[in-house]
Amino acid sequence: MEAELRSNTSTPISVQSPGLLGTALRGCLGSLDGACIEKLLLHCASALESNDVTLAQQVMWVLNNVASALGDPNQRLTSWFLRALISRASRVYPTSMNFNTGNALQRRLMSITELVAYVDxxxxxxxxxxxxxxxxxxxxxxxxxxxILDFSITYCMQWPTLVDVLGKRPEGPPSLRITVPSVRPPVPPFLNVSSEEVGLRLANFARSRDVLFELRMIEADSPSSVKNSYCNSLLSKLNILDLDLMDDEALVINCQNWIRYLPEEHKDAFLNIIKGLNPRIIIIVDEDCDLNSSSSLAARITNGFNYLWIPFDSLETFLPKESSQRIEYEADIGYKIENIIGFEGSQRIERLECGIKLSQRMNNIGFSSVAFGEESVKEVKELLDEHASGWGMKQDNDMLVLTWKGHNSVYATAWVPNGYED
Structure with a gap:
């Protein structure tokens, strides 16, 4: 297990193991490293699924003594997994759980300046x-x-860099239209300004670079309305007429941390629709972990725990334990963990699939992958040089993969429809 590699944490167990807890602690006596914490989380989940409230409480009690929101990366990660398990249990056994996990999650609205720092x-x-x-x-x-049809969760933060480069293009900058959905998945980060304000700021920046710019909206129902109506509404607007597509423009479709939020029954439909728009290129970027709709609770705990330690560990390298910036960033990951572990069915909106499975899906639908060029690889490497030495990049066929200490974290892929004709 990857958790076994993260054994720098050695938290003494200062409790006498109750009878029912003996199995959960077998092999972990003396200290709790990442592998043992993972084992306890799995025992807790198993107890909840088998309605063994007593064992679940006992395992949570041990985890509660290990977890610390201001501890080392394993302890901080454990605190969020414990919170998620308690949240799940409290909905089934509302009077049985009595653990102090701090205040309820309250997401703060960021300014654009704060969002820039968050992304950086x-x-x-x-x-x-x-x-x-x-x-x-x-x-x-x-x-x-x-x-550009832009499906992302970071409020067009990607585009100033592209606008800047386009403004320097030797043959002169192209006109640029970016179309975004009017609503986004209800996940962090959250911004305190409207999409219209973001568009206005982008337009002002583009004007300073002599780029003719327009931000357009795809009007869709709110995700909080009737189940799946948001996706149905969005998909119905992805057509040549509503998108005002023109034959003489290069159409680009950009999906950054987006497809995971589509219900399973809508993912292939979305991809088939955008394939029919005949784009020049489709970019898909997402987190390289398997937490899809069919994953069991145990699989989500194992995969999530062995994956989400990456941001916790990387933040440890340059931010103090009490850093408010670090705590807020980790809270956003905690928001994700609570959804992955605490909810099922339509309430679970985090449905990640790893890069390999995404590639299989794209091939099955009729897409061909496009390799990133040498210049792209060079630019990514230069970007990573600005960050801690643990970050790296590897190429897996046509896929670029961001790594932390050798572990996959984020993948980037590029695609065109089979038989694409320019």
């Missing part, structure tokens, strides 16, 4: 921005009009 903290988002922008710049060479 670790290369989790910037890796995808950099790889995508470089591939887009190459594919639109020679076009005087560019239209």
């Amino acid at each position: 903290l670790i290369p989790w988002h910037r890796f995808g921005f950099c790889a995508s922008n470089s591939a887009i710049f190459r594919i639109i060479e020679g076009y005087s009009k560019v239209h």
